[in-house]
Amino acid sequence: MSLDLEMEEIHKIFFEESFEGLDAMESGLLNLDVNADRETIATIFRAAHSIKGGAATFGFIEVSNFTHGVETLLDEMRNGARPVTPDAIQLLLQSVDGLREMVRAVQAKRPVDAKRTAHLSDEVARLLARHGSRDLAAAPGAAASDGPAGTAPRAAGAPDAAPEFLRGGPGWVIEFHPHHDMLKTNNEPLRMFAELERLGALNATADLGELPPLSGLQPDGCYLRWRLELAGAVEKRQIEEVFDWVDANCAIQYRFFAGGEAPAPLAAGPVALPAGATAAPAAPPAAAAPSSAAPKGGGDAGSIRVSTTKVDHLINLVGELVITQSMLSRFADGCSADELEKLRDGLTQLTRNTRELQESVMQIRMLPISFAFNRFPRLVHDLSRKLGKKVELSLSGEGTELDKTVLEKIADPLVHLVRNALDHGLEQPEVRLAAGKSETGTIELAAFHEGGNIIIEVKDDGSGLNKAKILQRARERGLVAADAELSDEQIHNLIFAAGFSTADVVSDVSGRGVGMDVVRRNIQDLGGVVQISSVHGQGSTIRIRLPLTLAILDGQLVRIGAETYVISLVAIVETIQVRKDRLNAVPGGAELFRLRDEYIPVVRLYEMFGVEPDSRAIEDGLLVVVEAEGRRFGVLVDDLLAQQQVVIKSLDTNYRQVAGVAGATILGDGTVALIVDVPGLVQVFHRSVGSRGMLAA
Amino acid sequence: MAGVILAVDDSASMRQMVNFTLKGAGYEVVQAVDGLEALEYARCHSVDLVLTDVNMPRMDGITLVKELRALPSYRYTPMLMLTTESSQDRKMQGKQAGATGWIIKPFNPEQLLATIARVL
Helix, strand or coil, rough: CCCCCCCCCCCCHHHHHHHHHHHHHHHHHHHHHHHCCCHHHHHHHHHHHHHHHHHHHHHHHHHHHHHHHHHHHHHHCCCCCCCHHHHHHHHHHHHHHHHHHHHHHHCCCCCHHHHHHHHHHHHHHHHHCCCCCCCCCCCCCCCCCCCCCCCCCCCCCCCCCCHHHHCCCCEEEEEEEEECCCHHHHCHHHHHHHHHHHHCCEEEEEEEECCCCHHCCCCCCCCCEEEEEEEECHHHHHHHHHHHHHHHHHEEEEEECCCCCCCCCCCCCCCCCCCHHHHCCCCHHHCCCCCCCCCCCCCCCCCCCCHHHHHHHHHHHHHHHHHHHHHHHHHHCCCCHHHHHHHHHHHHHHHHHHHHHHHHHHHEEEHHHHHHHHCCCHHHHHHHHHHHCCCEEEEECCEEEEHHHHHHHHHHHHHHHHHHHHHHHHCCCHHHHHCCCCCCCCEEEEEEEEEEEEEEEEEEEECCCCCHHHHHHHCCCCCCCCCCCCCHHHHHHHCCCCCCCCCCCCCCCCCCCCCCHHHHHHHCCCCCCEEEEEEEECCEEEEEEEEECEEEEEEEEEEEEEEEEEHHHHHHHEEEEEEHEEEEEEEEEEEEEECCCEEEEEEEHHHHHHCCCCCCCHHEEEEEEEEEECCEEEECCCCCEEEEEEECCCHHHCCCCCCCCEEEEEECCEEEEEEEHHHHHHHHHHHHHHCCHHCCC | CCCCEECCCCCCHHHHHHHHHHHHHCCEEEECCHHHHHHHHHCCCCCEEEEECCCCCCCCCHHCCCCCCHHHHHHHCCCEEEECCCCCHHHHHHHCCCEEEECCCCCCCCHHHHHHHHHH
């Protein structure tokens, strides 16, 4: 791979991990609101530190310069030199936003917003200046080490006689006295000398005076002292660099000779060295290092990055395998007795294997819902400030996993629901107190498994839905006939109608009446269902039921004439035989069937799909009662076949979208079966019947 | 001269960059995401040089160097720290733990290779 391509890849990783780091900073900072523990601060610091380091390395100087100030702030907090104040947290949160924007800009190769950055930088600098803080001026790019303290002073240019080796030219005499323990850090004098030789001709003389008798000699101790003569006009900085790593492990003296002096004999006897050089530098506070037990923010469990396309391909292959397996299992029915036994055993195993393989492959796509939940602490923090409400957010079931695609598509609807709960649901503190509730409202976000589905609940303890107001508004807009009698559930469902809003004031948070219909549409697109329950004065719960994945469906196979269709098991309420006398025809061509004390419309699927059924008489077939959008209806079919998992194949990509059909699948015998789109069917049906009266039914 | 280098950094992009540079120069590179993982690897494999970041979760670079130096087989292994902190006491902490030296971030590939050539 070429260097450029490789760098591009590395940059990509840097951007991804920067965004993750910023998320970790954000959630950490929000936690600080509650309690400022060292671990959290250390985690936030590390994230900032990594971003700065990476940005500097990859040449994103604006990012690294800006992060430097943030890092300094955090470092001071980490060391306990700076109190953790709400103002500081607020500024750091803003900085995280600013940084996120900067990294996005850099990623998109567009210029960063210099004005915003400068403004934030100023704010950070101001805060840093408020308490006596250390260097902010030192840009991270110019990370040159300045003269280390606590080591031997360097006497440069001492008026001394130049050694013969230098032959009157310019050069250095270096007195290098390593401590006994220098070798323990693997700093090998010979290698340093090799470095020096690159700078100029070198003459090294060892002084064996310190060598102890053999009995007292430690094999890894360093007992030699050196006098090094380096010829050439070498800069002192270059020499210092060679000894930089052993600064604390040796005493060292440099003398420069400009040349021209008469050669002098070698200085005899030990060179006087400052006593301080032997003493270790001030012991660093042991607590300065971040504790090794710091928990990883954001639930990083040693994950890998896999491109979604690869995984999709794998899932497709496994889907094929499932088809092969079901194809094979058909042979089991027509084999000789002893062969049959073996074939059955083998097939049982194949079935188990394919199922396991399928499950483990699906797992690759599964992500914990915390990816969607993580943004809510910040959202609620900001929004509650803006609205002047007191809110406590509680999250549960963050570890519940669901398909990445589902997760991505559910994120926006969830944001909408939480915003709504905060804006419309929860009341102002004084209103709550007057209603005898606690001043602080609660919003609960919960996720859990229930019978092969994922349930996500958004619950608030606010004012609840006002049924009278909803009904009144719906009548004004002609969504409901003036005389229609609606159940509580039907009234609640009205808030999902397009353009519906009961908000008295349209705020910039919500209330424009766009959204709830989109929320429901999005959830339905995912094969999910949304329900509302609400008690006026006590709060509302919105319950979203989603399939675990979009790739596989638990289906009921049904037969109409020669065709097989699949109906999602989730949508089926029950299946019944129909007596003709329970059927009523209503004007407009619709038929209603009395199911206990409810009238449900009957959909003759063969009419809709244009196929020839066994019989058109309703008492010869079966009525599959399905439910969608809170409404039930009966689908007339000839027979029920097996229940099985089917691999969903998109009709859109292979053919085109067809009303009333959600997709297709390939059955064990190789034939194609269409999957009935139950919510879609409701709409098609109502369009064809077109009766307003039906809507309220 | 080739050799096995254990590169320790919690940042994937830094690891990639180090990995790419060193492999290009003919070294064999083993990567670890934090001190603990590095220590576990080093306990049952032998490496010729350890290159570690300082700030990492679970176990930081300074602790890693200290732990490694305590192992007989790592008494004379060169260990370099990658650090953005030019502050002297950080470096001294590393030195006291037994680090051979350090490379100041940001560095470019040539600087990294030159520094490694000093000890390998």
